[in-house]
Amino acid sequence: MVPEAAMTALRLMERWARPYQAAIEAEIAARRAAEPFDSEIAEAQRHAHALFLAATPLKGNQVRTLSSQMCNLSLKAFATKHGIAWDLASHHFRRKFANYAARSQFGDLRYLREHFKHWSMDMTLGYALNESQEIALYGEIERETQGIKVELFDSWLNPEEPLAGGYGRNIVAWRATAPVTLFKSHAQMVACLADSTGIRSNGHAWCTAEDNHCVGNDIEPTRCADCHHAVVGQRHAPLYRGLYDHLKEVTDRDDIGPSGQALVQRYLQRCRRVLVALGHHLEEA
Ligand code: SF4
Structure with missing residues (x-):
């Protein structure tokens, strides 16, 4: 759901956070030794695995998750240091996040709802998001998702666009019936279809189940x-x-047994049907 640069930054943060996480563990151990029922133990545990941690000198260098105010101060300091004329703030990243989340989940907001449930239990985001911000972010992701779906449906309804898969074949047959007459315009038709269809990308197809x-x-x-x-x-x-090419290499193997051979043939035929429907020329098609 995030670009490669974010993964690199997170790996770095994992290393950077280790001494802070160790400080929290030490604090928990000290509190347990002094008073096993100290309510701060549960509070400290909630921060023990966070990445964006900092020590607060005013509280005896107690380590806790960075607040959104601290994040914003750091962002502004970063912008100033690098001569960037921008009043940088954490909410500016929301749109980008919405874009990534939408592209990642690809139209299936049921997953996003699950994620939000999980996120709202996460301390790090608990600091960054309050309930109304969460709803606003959800709305932005929904808009991004809708934009992606409209783009996709627009391409599916292009008469020149070859499509395979059962739903794809139905679209090809349906678009030949001049369906636009049922709608005010092509744009309205695309928006209406995108709105009424749940789509999830699984990497090898768009699934509407x-x-x-x-x-x-x-x-x-x-x-x-x-x-x-x-x-x-x-x-x-x-x-x-x-x-298809890999499967063809194993069609004459005699060490995979009859069931293995049947499986290879079944997969081979499926790949062949897809490729032929998409206009690819196969030697044995
Ligand atoms: S993943 Fe979706 S599109 Fe693929 S076989 Fe299952 S239901 Fe069908």
Whole structure:
């Protein structure tokens, strides 16, 4: 859900936070030794695994998670130090975060709701988000998601766009019936369809199923090729082509048994159907 640079920064923060986390552990041990029922023990435990930690000199260097005010002071100091003429504040990152969250979950706000439930229990974000901010952020992610879905549906409704998968085949058949006459305009049709369809990207297809419990999401990706919930587009073609080529290499293996052979043939045919529907030419198609 985050770019590579954020992963690098987080790994760095993991190392940077270790001495602070050790200080919290030492504080917990000292408090336990002095008074096992000290209510500050539970409070300290809530910060023990946070990354953005700092010591507060006014409280005897007690280590706790950085507050949003402290984050904002640091951001402003950073901007000043680097000559950036911008009154930088943490909420400026919200839009970008919404964009990443939307692209990551790709239209499936059911996951985002789960994430928010989890996030609201997280201390670090607890400092950064209050309930109304959370709703605003959720709204921004929803808008970003809707934008992505509209873009995607617009491409699906392009008569030149080849689509595979059961849902994809239905779209191809449906768009041949001049459906725009049912709507005021093409833009309204795209917005309406994007609004009414839940879409989740699983890497090898866009899945429109109600939940993510299907094995097509992970264990058996070729299953999406024939599923009536799936749309497979050109951007997925390299994956099916690679799989097709690998499967062809094992078709004449005699050490995988009859069931292995049947599996290879089944997957091979699925990949072939996708590639042919997407306009790819296969030697044995
Ligand atoms: S097989 Fe169908 S329901 Fe399962 S992940 Fe693929 S598109 Fe979704």
